[in-house]
Amino acid sequence: MSLLVVGSVAFDSVETPFGKREKMLGGSASHFSISASFFTNVRVVAVVGGDFGAEERAVFENHRVDMTDLEVIPDGQTFRWFGRYEYDLNVAHTLDTHLNVFAGFQPKLSDGSKGARLVFLGNIQPDLQRDVRQQIPNAELVALDTMNLWIDTTRKSLQKAIEIVDLLIVNDAEARQLTEEPNLIKAARKILSWGPKTLIVKRGEYGAAMFTKDAYFAIPAYPLESVFDPTGAGDTFAGGLMGYLASQETLDEAALRRAMIFGSVMASFNVEEFGTERVQRLTQEEINQRFSEFKRFTNFEEIPFERAVKAAR
Amino acid sequence: MSLLVVGSVAFDSVETPFGKREKMLGGSASHFSISASFFTNVRVVAVVGGDFGAEERAVFENHRVDMTDLEVIPDGQTFRWFGRYEYDLNVAHTLDTHLNVFAGFQPKLSDGSKGARLVFLGNIQPDLQRDVRQQIPNAELVALDTMNLWIDTTRKSLQKAIEIVDLLIVNDAEARQLTEEPNLIKAARKILSWGPKTLIVKRGEYGAAMFTKDAYFAIPAYPLESVFDPTGAGDTFAGGLMGYLASQETLDEAALRRAMIFGSVMASFNVEEFGTERVQRLTQEEINQRFSEFKRFTNFEEIPFERAVKAAR
Numbered sequence: 014m015s016l017l018v019v020g021s022v023a024f025d026s027v028e029t030p031f032g033k034r035e036k037m038l039g040g041s042a043s044h045f046s047i048s049a050s051f052f053t054n055v056r057v058v059a060v061v062g063g064d065f066g067a068e069e070r071a072v073f074e075n076h077r078v079d080m081t082d083l084e085v086i087p088d089g090q091t092f093r094w095f096g097r098y099e100y101d102l103n104v105a106h107t108l109d110t111h112l113n114v115f116a117g118f119q120p121k122l123s124d125g126s127k128g129a130r131l132v133f134l135g136n137i138q139p140d141l142q143r144d145v146r147q148q149i150p151n152a153e154l155v156a157l158d159t160m161n162l163w164i165d166t167t168r169k170s171l172q173k174a175i176e177i178v179d180l181l182i183v184n185d186a187e188a189r190q191l192t193e194e195p196n197l198i199k200a201a202r203k204i205l206s207w208g209p210k211t212l213i214v215k216r217g218e219y220g221a222a223m224f225t226k227d228a229y230f231a232i233p234a235y236p237l238e239s240v241f242d243p244t245g246a247g248d249t250f251a252g253g254l255m256g257y258l259a260s261q262e263t264l265d266e267a268a269l270r271r272a273m274i275f276g277s278v279m280a281s282f283n284v285e286e287f288g289t290e291r292v293q294r295l296t297q298e299e300i301n302q303r304f305s306e307f308k309r310f311t312n313f314e315e316i317p318f319e320r321a322v323k324a325a326r
Numbered sequence: 327m328s329l330l331v332v333g334s335v336a337f338d339s340v341e342t343p344f345g346k347r348e349k350m351l352g353g354s355a356s357h358f359s360i361s362a363s364f365f366t367n368v369r370v371v372a373v374v375g376g377d378f379g380a381e382e383r384a385v386f387e388n389h390r391v392d393m394t395d396l397e398v399i400p401d402g403q404t405f406r407w408f409g410r411y412e413y414d415l416n417v418a419h420t421l422d423t424h425l426n427v428f429a430g431f432q433p434k435l436s437d438g439s440k441g442a443r444l445v446f447l448g449n450i451q452p453d454l455q456r457d458v459r460q461q462i463p464n465a466e467l468v469a470l471d472t473m474n475l476w477i478d479t480t481r482k483s484l485q486k487a488i489e490i491v492d493l494l495i496v497n498d499a500e501a502r503q504l505t506e507e508p509n510l511i512k513a514a515r516k517i518l519s520w521g522p523k524t525l526i527v528k529r530g531e532y533g534a535a536m537f538t539k540d541a542y543f544a545i546p547a548y549p550l551e552s553v554f555d556p557t558g559a560g561d562t563f564a565g566g567l568m569g570y571l572a573s574q575e576t577l578d579e580a581a582l583r584r585a586m587i588f589g590s591v592m593a594s595f596n597v598e599e600f601g602t603e604r605v606q607r608l609t610q611e612e613i614n615q616r617f618s619e620f621k622r623f624t625n626f627e628e629i630p631f632e633r634a635v636k637a638a639r
Contacts, residue, residue: 220546238512271626305628308626316584318573
């Protein structure tokens with residue numbers, strides 16, 4: 014058992030300029046674990062209601078997602094999110110949120126889960142993130158995601174949570190808001206001073222960047238001509254990243270770099286269709302193909318410029 | 327004689343949160359040619375007034391910029407720009423513009439200039455860009471820069487100018503405005519259908535991307551902890567890019583990729599100090615060092631994921 018995710022399992026209803034879907038399987042833990050399942054076995058810690066049926070269960074089963082710690086409250090309803098995107102797909106407009114059983118979520122970890130090598134603390138209330146983190150003191154790498162809501166409402170608790178993880182994964186607006194520092198490089202330095210060894214910043218259509226004390230790594234995004242539904246892109250990115258890391262013996266800088274590419278590859282597929290539809294039917298070959306494309310469109314030869322040599326020709 | 331630039335030579339007065347400078351040497355042709363001079367000999371076509379003195383002339387001379395086609399109108403005043411930046415350095419606020427001698431600018435090319443191998447049509451009125459382009463029918467590569475002003479006021483003429491160049495260099499907002507297409511990949515496809523073989527899109531702190539019919543290339547920006555004065559960054563980028571190309575025998579895809587890195591390197595230095603101050607005293611070693619850094623912070627190993635192999639370990 015290698016990778017554990019704590020987060021939300023939800024039903025999403027999404028409208029975009031290109032169509033709409035009712036009650037799709039969504040939530041951070043769903044997007045994360047389906048994405049990660051292409052690289053490793055995933056164990057999900059979440060809560061659902063009695064409306065989480067055979068169809069949804071089958072999706073997790075098909076991707077070998079371990080549901081031992083998926084708590085079911087038969088009398089309750091699963092978390093629902095209703096959202097809309099305009100032509101600018103970078104901005105999600107929340108129409109409605111029904112927390113339902115998610116409102117009382119208290120993550121409960123079985124012994125199997127407590128032995129996880131890698132942990133992803135998805136975007137939930139930071140007190141809960143800290144609680145889970147403390148139940149797995151021996152994990153080799155613990156990553157944390159968050160959102161502006163928790164920066165606004167529970168900043169102190171969030172900062173304490175960040176202090177005790179190895180890797181923070183946020184978008185650039187969140188990194189700036191968290192540190193109150195408009196320059197991303199300075200914001201990164203500040204976050205690393207709090208405790209995490211690594212910061213990964215998601216930049217949407219502009220790619221992603223990774224900061225450690227000694228190194229910097231940055232990649233552009235996969236070029237997409239049509240983005241259909243960006244819901245879950247960040248969790249799908251994290252799933253590819255953490256799933257790939259879980260498959261590696263050594264979690265060094267080189268592995269982290271490749272993991273960022275795999276994360277970006279998975280996110281690029283995610284946004285091409287509604288919900289998890291595209292990612293669900295991915296093949297390993299398609300993933301590797303897009304990984305190779307990343308190499309092709311970022312590669313250049315390192316030939317220092319020497320004026321004298323050129324002039325002599 | 328290899329590289330020609332047509333554009334503005336100006337005196338800039340700039341205020342930023344970090345300080346201010348009066349009457350610095352500026353303008354697209356100045357930033358471009360000083361940057362390009364580190365890679366090749368540059369010939370500048372521009373107009374100045376009697377206030378363009380020995381000090382400014384010395385800057386160009388020190389960088390071996392050929393001033394044969396730098397027209398001097400002794401009774402006139404050089405183009406002046408007065409600008410201010412707030413903490414968000416991405417947005418330039420124009421306080422005042424005195425076109426002065428630039429208002430009647432009619433580029434005049436000597437025979438030497440007409441033999442240029444590479445041409446950069448800096449950001450000036452598109453009719454003038456077309457006029458210059460037609461005077462150099464045999465150039466191997468002609469690049470064009472523009473700005474939102476010309477898209478707003480002279481769209482038809484601008485599009486005709488774009489149709490007869492090889493390379494368009496714009497920022498992403500301009501690419502979208504020009505094509506009325508919010509998706510950059512679609513915008514790029516449209517621009518390439520108009521005539522240019524290559525489109526390079528500048529994305530400020532997010533880097534740059536290059537589009538051709540068959541290929542895509544994208545790079546992040548050099549990570550800067552403090553940006554001091556972004557004035558001229560785009561022209562400095564173009565100068566490094568075109569200057570490097572001029573030094574190469576073959577203008578193929580691989581050379582264009584390296585040229586984008588050199589352009590980004592030059593732009594990263596430009597914004598570290600006011601005006602052309604930092605670029606003026608650059609060394610070839612500093613340029614190559616930063617080029618190598620680009621390789622280090624963008625490089626990753628291409629190892630396809632194979633679950634079976636990993637699981638067997």
